[in-house]
Structures are given as C-alpha cells and as structure tokens.
Amino acid sequence: MTRIPLPFSQFVVKVHSRCDLACDHCYVYEHADTSWRTRPKSIGDEVLAKAAERIGAHAATHRLGAVRVVLHGGEPLLAGPDRLRLAAEALRAALPPGCALDLRIHTNGVLLSRRFCDLFAELDIKVGISLDGDRAANDRHRRFADGRSSHPQVLRAVALLQEPAYRHLFAGLLCTIDVENDPAAVYRALAELRPPAVDFLLPHATWDDPPKRPSGPDSTPYADWLLAVHDRWEADGRPFAVRTFESVHRTRRGFTSLTESLGLEPSDLVVLETDGTFEQVDSLKTAYDGAPATGYDVFAHSLDDVAQHPGIAARQSGLAGLGATCRACPVVRTCGGGLYAHRYRSDDGGGGFDNPSVYCGDLMALINGVAANGGSVSLPAQSAAPVVPSALADHQLDELARGYGSADTIRALGRSQLALTRAMLAAAWDASGQGRGEAWSLLAALDVAAPAAVDAVLAHPYARAWAARQLAGDLGTGLGPLAALAAAAAVRVGRGDAVAVPVRGGWLHLPTLGRLALPDGEAVVTGTADGFTVRTADGTLRTVLDEPLRRVRLAGGWTVALEDVDPLRDSHDHAVSTRLTGGELLDWTGALREAWELLGRDLPGYAEGIRAGLTTVTPLRPGPAGRDVSSAARQAFGAVGIARPATAPTLALLLAHEFQHVKLGAVLDLTDLYDRDDDALYFAPWRPDPRPLEGLLQGTYAHLAVTEYWGTRTLAYDGLPGEAADRARREFALWRRYTAEAVERLAGSGALTALGSRFTDGMRATAAPWLAVPLPAAAERAADRARRERAAV
Template identity: 60%
Template sequence: MDPSPHPLSQFVLKMHSRCDLACDHCYVFEHADQSWRGRPQVISGEILDLTARRISEHARAHRLDTVHVVLHGGEPLLAGRARLRRAAENLQTALSGVSALDLRIHTNGVTLDEKFCDLFAEFDIKVGISLDGDRAANDLHRRYRNGRSSHDQVLRAIALLNRPRYRHLFAGLLCTIDLRNDPIAVYDALAELAPPRIDFLLPHATWEEPPARPADSMSYGDWLLTVHDRWTAAGRPMGVRVLDSVLRTLRGANSLTESLGLAPVELAVIETDGSLEQADSLKTAYDGAPGTGMNVTADSLDAMAAHPGIVARQLGLDGLCDTCRACEVVQSCGGGLYAHRYRSGSGAGGFMNPSVYCADLKQLITGIRDREAQRMSVPRLPLEDAHLGELAAGFGGADAVEALARHELTVNRELLAAVWHDSPHDATGTAAWETLAVLDAEAPESVDAVLAHPYLRPWAQRALAGDAEAGPIAMRGVAELAAAVLLRSGRAGTVTVPTGSGVLRLPTLGALVVGEAGEARVTAGGDEGFRVRVSGREHLVGRKAGSDQAWLTRHRFELSGWAVTLEDTDPWRDAHGYPVRARLSAAAAEEWRSDLAAAWEWIRRELPAYAPGLAAGLSVVTPLREAATGADISSAARDAFGAVAIARPGEPQTLACLLVHEFQHVKLGAVLDLTDLYDPGCERLFYAPWRPDPRPLEGLLQGTYAHIAVVDYWRARRRTAAGGAEAHAAEVQFARWREQTVEAVRTLAGSGALTELGERFVTAMGETVSARLTDPVSAGALAEARRTAADHKGLATQ
C-alpha cells in the first residue's frame, strides 16, 4: 500500500458554532465532545481568508480536479449573509484556475428565506435540509429550546427550494433514524417533498453509549430494508444515499458515504477558531476525539492529511479489526462509520472494533443483495405483448421504441462497467470514473443522456477487444464520457481528459480541436460556458455557437415533433461500413436540415405508422460520403442503436425512404438484443431478393423486416406521384417488393430455425405485407416487376 497520505478534497467549514434549535440527538452539542463551548460563535474574516488559502495551496499541490466544501455549524445561517458571501467569494477566488469548487451548505432551514436563496444562487451553493419525517417524527427531536415544533418552518424552507427559481440549489434532505417512527410514514413524508436525494443517518452511538433500541421495535437493518422496499416499489424516484451506496459497493463501485465502503476518507473540518479537526461524528466518542492540535493559522492541510487519525481511515482493509476483515460483507460495510467502532478501555479499546451497528449493517447489506438477486432472476417478458406485436407488424409506436431504448441504455451501462472492470486503470481514468459515479447518483438524467449516445458501443467494443490500444482507448473514453456528463449536468467541476489525436471528444456535445495530444482539463461552471486548458493554452467554449473557432458543436435540429442531430464530430461514428463525411460546413449542414425537415414532413403525412417510433428512437443521422456513381447509400450499424448513416440523396422523398428503411434495422437489432427470434446455431444461407449473395438467417430477417417499410414507401410514392413515368416506376417498385417480401417471409417461416417467439414475430410481419397484396396493380406493372424479380433471382442463384 502507498504509505504517503491521501490528499484531502472534502472540507466542512464551521460558519457558526451555535444553533437556533435544541435537537436532543445532535452530536455537536449533546454528545461527549463539548469543545464548542470554548469556540467563537462566528468564524472570523481572518480565518475565512486563511482557510481559502490553505485549501487552494493543497488543491494546487495535489492537482485536485474538484474541491468539495460544506458550510456548516451549529447552524450556518446564523453567520449571516455577509459572512456567507465572504466565505463563498474567498473560496471561489482562491480556487479559480486551480480546481473546480463544489460548494454546499447544510442547514436546519428554519430561517431560510429568498435573500439567502438569492445569495446561494449567485454562488451556486447547493442546500441540504435536515428533516426527520412527518410532524410527529420530526418533533421527537428537532424542536426549539421552548419545545416548539420546527416542522412548519422547515416545510416552508423546502417549498422555497422547490420553486423553479431555486430548484437547482436543492441538494436533498437528511433524516436521522428513530426506531419509534414508522419507516414507511417517514419515507412517504420525505418523498412527497420531491427531494433530489434523501440521506438516512444512523444516530451516532458507540459501544460505550449504544443506540436506542426500544422494546418490540424493529432493528435498524429492518427499518432501512423497509424503506428500501418502499423506495424500490416506487421506482427509486430519487437517490437514497445509504441504499445507493450498498447497491454500488455490491457492484464493486465506491460508496457515496464515509459510513460504508473501504475508500479512503478525504475529509477535514475547520472550526470557527480555525482548528483543523477530523470528522464531526467523532464528537460522539469522547471529549476531544476529533482534535488534531492543528490550526489553519499555523498548519498546512498536507500536515493535516498526515495526521494519524486521518491516515487510520485511509488504510482500507488494513485499518479494520480481525472480525471485520473476515466478514463476507466487508467490501460494502467497510467496518461502518469510524466513530461507531469506539470502545473505551484497554485491549479492544479505541476504534479497532466492529461498528456498534454491525448486525444491522450486515442485515441491510445481505438483505439488499438477496433482493437484487431475486429481482434480477425473476423472468420477465422482454417487451409487453402489445409493444412486441406493434414491432412485429413492422411498426412500433413511441412507447414500444422507448422500451427498446431503455434496454439499449442498460446494455450500454453494462458495457461501460465491463470496460472499467477489464481495463487497466490510470489516475486520470480513476478520477473520471469517480466523477461518473457521483453524477450517476446526483444527475442520473445527464448520465443516461450521454450513455445513450449511439457510438458508445463501438468504442466500448474496441476497448474490450484486447489489442494494444485497448487500455488508452478505455481510459480516454471514460474521461470523455465523464466530462460530457459533467457539462450536461450544469454542475461545477473539472475532469481531465487525454486528447490522443489532439481532438477532445465530448459525446453528445461536440469536439474541440486542441492541436496536439495531451491532457485537457475540462472545467464546468459559470454562465459563460466551460473552459478547456491544454498545454498552457485555455479555450473558452461559450453557450453561443462560434465562441471558440476550435469548437465543433454538433448540428442539432428541432423539427416539428422530432429532434435529430447530424453527427460529424465523433470518431467512433465510422461504424457503418462506408466512408463518413468530414466536418460539414455551415451551408452543407443547412442543406441537410432542409432535406431532413422535408423528409420528416413527408413521413408524417404519407407513412404515419412509422413516424412516432422514428421520432422516439432515431436521434442521430451520420452523413456518409456520396458514391461516385450517384447511387444511394445508407446503413444502420448493428451496435449503434439510435443512429443511421446516409449519403445525402437527391430528393427529400428518397431521404424519407432511407430513414424509415434503416430505422427498421435499428428497431429489429434492439429486439434481437432482448430476445432470440432464431437459433443462432443455424449456418444455412438463404436467397434474399435484394442481394446478389445468399444471406445467413439474421441477414434475411433484417432485410425482410426493412423491406416492409420499403413496400409501404413505394405504396405511398405511387399514391402521391404526379402521373406518367414517375407513377409507373413507383407502381413497378411497389408490385415487385410486396411480392418478394412476402416470398422472403415464407422462406423465414419455412427455415425451421425460428424460436417460438420468432415464429410469432415473422407471422405478424407476413400479415402486414400480405395485406398489401390486395392493392390493385396494373397488369403491365405486375409483369415488369415479376420479370425484374426473376432476372435477379436467376443471376443470384447461378
């Protein structure tokens, strides 16, 4: 193990050492350590200045991407707006150009008002509120000194944070568990307030002062498992830190809380007098337990990081007692919160003990583990029958396609996890992965938006291929994804990304040409946009296009009912088997926009059964290089759900055909990711009316499914043609493809290699295309169509 101290990146800054409530479970005022009595009530300006300087020095020395600071107390709002402003200004100034600042405040909320919220909005200070549940639960402990309830004032504060103007500041709710409270009633009361996160806290206790366990009450493990079941049944609508941490550690990821997992602690507390202390939770152990004897006036944060009490919490398994090291759930539990291990006396004295909540934590972790195993093992239909029926018929509405998209996102998440697990980690990649993990809990919608990018899978497959480039590709891709998520989330922070070819790729956003290979520090935050520093040069990418000429934003078009992006920046878009176009000029992109708008309107008007699914699932069109012969070129990559590639054709109607045709492949590929429609062991080749070469069974299935849309396209073209040669040509194409697609369906049905579900699927395909046989077609057109089909078959089977 590396013996050097782990740098500190999380700081609790005590703004005020007193409180306007008298909560009887407060670890600051009611537990063993009473050092608050001898400290200044309010932190001084001098201490604020020194603290900001110390944090900046430490961040610069250790090249920290992000520094996390929580303004705390006592009750920090008692420090007043002027002092809170000075703290924010000092920290922002000191860390500018050094590290991103994640600034938060934790408050009881009773005096929170619009003026405070305006201040917090100015400095992007996220706000956490303490609330123990409904009125009855909250009033067990969280009251004023005269016994009056604080519940109404806290609800008023939360309502303020839930206003659209301030909602982005709302960090979540903190709730201390009391076994006398009904866990479902507590969870429901908190969930009703729509917090982005709930943090359930075990009441601080030690072996000397064990936690309350009222007679006939459930255990703390049972209490939290009851919350878990309620939360899961509701669809897990918000983050729950302790439950998310168990789920994450069971998957091998880091915890989101210091009370679980084996990750090193990176936390220091700065008291109102400048004292540097360990975590506040240690105040429950004995008087003076958090103390280090250090102060910002004389000591650096490097010295604080080397303090034995800090180092002891950075040793992972080596810092635990024998009982914990031998436990089956130690990777998730991590021994529990350090303070909860305390026992006085010799022998087993100190913190080398299991947590006083050991049995509860084991019950919680094994309970969640077993529930997750059961949940994953319950057989489910891959799609609702109604959705599968829509797709089998060749169509699929928005709900059906969105169900496919959700599954494809799951596949992408699994691939990303596999890349991380199977690839060698470097420091840059590890930091990026940790950023992704935090954002997955705090901004899951931003993570999903980036991980749904169609070209994530081609990157992941290459990273997993095991060639010499796999490691660099893997870590660079993880960092690119993390940076893109951070920027989409709107949160402050910095991610370091290796640029490789001298281009910084930000999936779903664009790319920045940095001119040389190196490490790019991508810093988010601020109204002006984001900054990228590479080799001493800084790029400012503003919210308005063209703010930096090196920035290549993606061309995103908001059409009527369909949002689509022209992808000409992502290097992994080269997955379609044809050469892709280089970066489009503004004029070329505008031509594409015009043609896409016209094609989309044509689809909505003439092929309405295909439009809702296409709008729900096709988000990217990748321009291909045009053929020298002028032939139409299009492609759908089997592993790029949500994208098609097309060489811009001569007219919008042809573009409409290529869009619906290729999106058929996209939909069927996603269905095949969900379930087997045929025996993958079938090695026979089959005649395909649209190919010169015989095709394997999946190739025939894909082509047949796509040609359902081709038949409907020519059916619509015949209907809308002006007459003459155009109408005749459309009629011939319609006559040919309806008959040959029916023939292909019969070949599939007679292959003997379809699964039971595959037989149902192909039957529905056949019903759709066979219904087109009732449309009248002229004898001349039918004869010409059959001659063309016969000629093709003769050449293909020679």
C-alpha cells in the first residue's frame, strides 16, 4: 500500500443536494461551481453503503480511534428520517471495533421537528444550526425563494434543541458574518439562545470576487466586527465556545487550531457528493466551476487514492505550501494563510491559490487584536508558569543523552512537564467554551492560596492524559475529570471549598486520593480540615474513601503509587488491571521492594532518576503466557504500566526500560532532536516492521538501559557456570549489538538536528564500552541465532 501524508478523519456526506431556502451568500448555489445541477437530489442506497464501507476500511487501515461524519447538503433534512437513519446505521456498522463515530448534521433548521430530534437522540446525532443573528441580520441573506423570512422557523428549531430531552444533541450555531449587521446585536441574539458553541464564518470570497469593504479596500471591517464580538465574549466570561477566537489563543501558544481557516495543521477532511463522487472542501466552490473536483468516486477509488490527489496534498503541506509573502509574515503560524479557497486569483500567472488570503489584512488585525486583549492558557493564579518551559542546561541534556539523568535533571524535566500540563489543561478548558465555570474558578483560587497542593494534583500523570484527549477531540469524558482535579485539590487544602463532580460508572474519583462508590449523577465534594465530605443529590453524606489510592514505601524514602482506580489510567497500549486484591497488593509490594534493591545495585546510574521522577506504577493485565507486558504513555509523565512479571529482576528491568521512554518523551517536549517533517520509515534491528524516526529513537534510548542491565549481570556472573549466567551472557551479546547498530542507524538517518546529533553521540558513548566486554563464543553464537530468528518473523 502506498503511504499517504495524512489519513482522513473527517467526512462530509451530502445526503441531499437541494435546499428549501435561497440564501444569496450560499457557496453551493450562488458561487462559481455549478456541479449541483447535475447531481441526484438524494443520495442513493448503493452510494451510502459503499461510502460506509470505504470509511470503515480507511479507519481500520490507519487504526483511527475516531472519525467525524457530518451529514450535509443542500439541506440534509430534505433527505427524510428514513434515509438519515440508513446513513447513520450504515456508518456505525462499518467502523472497526475501537473506532468511535462522532456523527453530526448541519441544517438550516426550517424542517427540524420532534420526529427528527427523536431519531437523532436514538442515533446520537449532534445538530448544528445556521443562524446569522437577530431577525434583521438573519433576513439579510437567509430567506425563502419567495422572500419570506426563515427566522421564526429557525428559532423554533433552536427552542426544540433546548428542551431537556434534546439539549445534549445541540452542537451549536453557525453565523456567517455580514459587516453591515451590528456585531453587538448579533452577539446578543445568539448568546440569548445559550448555544454550546458559535462559529463566526467569513463570507466566502476570492481575489476575483472580493468581500465588500464599505470603508474602502484598505479597511479591515471583518476584523473590526469580530473584535467587537470578542470583547463582549471575553467580558461575559466566554459563555460558549468560539473556534475562531480559541484557535487564535491556542496557535499563538504552540497548540493546534480548531478550524481549517486558521493555523498550519494539514486538512484531514473529504466530501462525498450525492452521486458518489469525492470532492475537496466545499469552500472551493467559490473559486471556479469544478474547483473542488477530484475525479475520484466511491465505487472505483479508495480513500487512500483520494488522499494522494494534488489538491488534497496542497491543503496538507503546512508552511511549505504557502507563498513567500505568507511564509515571511510574523503571524503565519496563527493565520496559516487563511482558508485555502480565499487565496484564489485567476489572473496571477497560473498560481491559482499561491496568494495571501483575500482577508489578509483582516486576519492580521484580528490576531493582533485578540493578542492585545489577552487570552492566557495558564491558570489565572499562575500566570508566571511558563507555557513553553525553559530548556535544559547543557550538562543536563548531556546526562540524558548518555541514558542517565541525575535527580536534579529529572526534577527539571518534571517541572517542565508540570508547566506543560497546566497549559494543556487551560487549553482544554478554553476549548470547552464553559467560561469561568465553578471547577475552573476553584482551581484558580486554590492556586493562589495553596499552589503546592494544586501542583501535587496536576502532577498526577493522568491529569495531562485527560487534557491531551480533550485537545485531540476525544470528548467522551466531558469536563468531569477537571472537576475531580479541583475537588482533589480542595481536599488537600482543607479550607471548606466545595465543587460539584460528576459520578460515572458508579464511582466518584478523586485524583491522587482514591474513589467512592456512588450512584451515577452529581455529588458535591467539600474539602474540610478533617478530610472531606461528599453529598449526593438525595442527601447522602460520605466522609471516607471506599478504595483509597495505595502507595508502596521503598528503601531510602522513595514512595510509588500503585494506580488501580483512576478511570484515565487506560492511556497505555495494554489493558489495565482491575482493583488489586489484598493478596495481589502484597505480591506487588514485595516485588517492588526487591526490584528497587536490584536497581540500586545493578543500575545505579538509572536508579537515581527513577527515584526522582517515577511516581506511579499502573498494574496492567497479564499478557500471553511467557510474555512480559509493559508500557509508557506519551502523555503521562511519571507513570509506567506493567503487568507484574514472575520475578523481581524482570520487574527491575521493565521499570528501567519504560522510564527511559518517560524521560525521552519529556526531552522531546523541550527540544527538537530530529526533523519533525521527516516522514521516512526506519528499521530497528529488533523489529521486523519499519517505524518513524521517533520510534527508532525511543527504542534505542530504552535499550541503553537494557544493555547495561544485562552487561552488569554478565560481569557479576564472570567465570560462573549455570543457566542464569548463560542467559545473562546471551541477552547481553544480543542487546549490545542491537543498541550499537540502532545508534548508527540514527546517526546516518540524515534527519537529526544539531542537538539530535549531539544526543546520538551521547548514546554512542554509553554503548561503546559494552562492545569491548569479552564474551564466550557460545554467547555470541546464541545472539546470532536470536537475530536470525527475529529477522525471519
């Protein structure tokens, strides 16, 4: 299979190609593209079935954890309930196990009824409504063909979605900007409807057909309009999500954009028309007739075929795909050149889209205006906490490059990770559009009163794991985990602060503390001087944890948590264990104590860093017989997952191996060791499949510790017979070769930065002396056999 730059994870499926309104700013019917005239009004059964099959196969091939499908038009409600049911059921049935479906419908709302809403509730279809503001603003463009207003029907649709039975279906409002509408009036009209989100959209325009500018060509009326809305939105405490504003805040601080119209993230969206043809984004319809066409269709082409279309590639090329003017612009990483369609000009010598956006001046003014008006991603009480942590000192980076890391160096990594966690939590909260909610306000207040308590909770490894999921679009847990973090901090502070926390799956979880068994719903947690109280909706009062988080105290004062209660601990690549029984806890305690003693004896250069940075061991379910299972989650600094092995020496090895991954992940958050745009694949000596460069780097770094572990044991067995000694020599012979070969493969990749080359030199310096240790010929022959057997797999 040919590799593609980026798999699709968002799909727009046109279920109906006509509309019951005649909006004069519609890009489908009122702009340059006329392909709608020749397409079937409604999508056919065969097209739907094949589309679901293609999406399911694409998700399986690329192991997608979730896909988003938007049922669109024209007006999709014209397709009728039966066809919408068919679409939803076909899509859900075609997805592979483990791939979630985020299914949405975007409608003008005119036909929305209780029958449709019942269907959407049954099939879990979220609903977005187009509305341009109050009646005067909406009627400027959104009318029926005979001139009648659509505003009353749209308000009825929104009122229906506000009913308790349907409120969870309401995805938000889409408002197309007209600068002749009063921004304050538009904002008030939309805010009064209490939407979860509002998208303010620039009207589609190109250099051939520019947007109206009442005050002249050099004015920035769209920025002025949006900034007026932004000021009111900020003053109201951000009562709903606005992707445009949040994307400006996020991209200025190095995070991803939430919208294709800003930022440099590659597009991962494709459109399916009612006739089964694949198209690029709909906004291209405003450029020229046929602009979105790919020449591909659902029957003859896979989605991987579509992903290789030049037009798709152009929208995935980031900074390199922009013209020289844009690349030199100081706000390019936020602006991203604007929406691709808005760059089109027909008379530019054939470049087509190789231009700044027709909204260039507005985008510049908007970004600078939002920046000037604030918008922080750190906790309000900790504005001094860095969003991008300071770099490691040279000697610390050199320590880490050698595979080691003193306690001070690992603590420096921990501080940088805590700062990043704070930034990611704030970004996740910003993206929720919840404004200054109860949980966030409490966390901010406690951050002023007792920052150490807040730090202790936010340093919990799975706090960042939740933020990473939210920012990646996995919203299944909602904001409950952040409320739980605030509650845990309140309990630690113990000054009487209270916060409501959702109870899900029969448990209320307090990170770093434990959990209580409660009926699902909501409970109020209050931190008291003596501990806490938890009050449920029926008045039940609880003051004791049913399952506290258990910790093992090891020699030298090191304490490690055995995390078997956090619902977010499933961040590892393997299934997590259930709550440990009393006997299992005793087994773990004994194994950890013995493993820690072995680490101090056999790997002292690694043990110091492990003690300083490893706070949490998450028990995993056992693997197949004879196979050890362990994992480090990229977004959970300080934690490793391990299925308790049969022997303490193996546990010591797994702890050292996985903590290497933890350390290197933190280093990669601070430094660029390799070209992030390098998409080549590299073979690791110990694996049959090629991997991206980071995979080779991670494996090599982890195996520095593996090599030293077996090397130290080999030296301890020097001259002694027996199976344990022979095994140590065989493993040492194998892993020292693997590691040395992998170091040279990294060095010869051509993709390392200057720091990456220096880092690789450090790994080479650690691996080299082990190559000089003499071994019996039998051990070398055994290593050769093992290499051949692995290569044949």
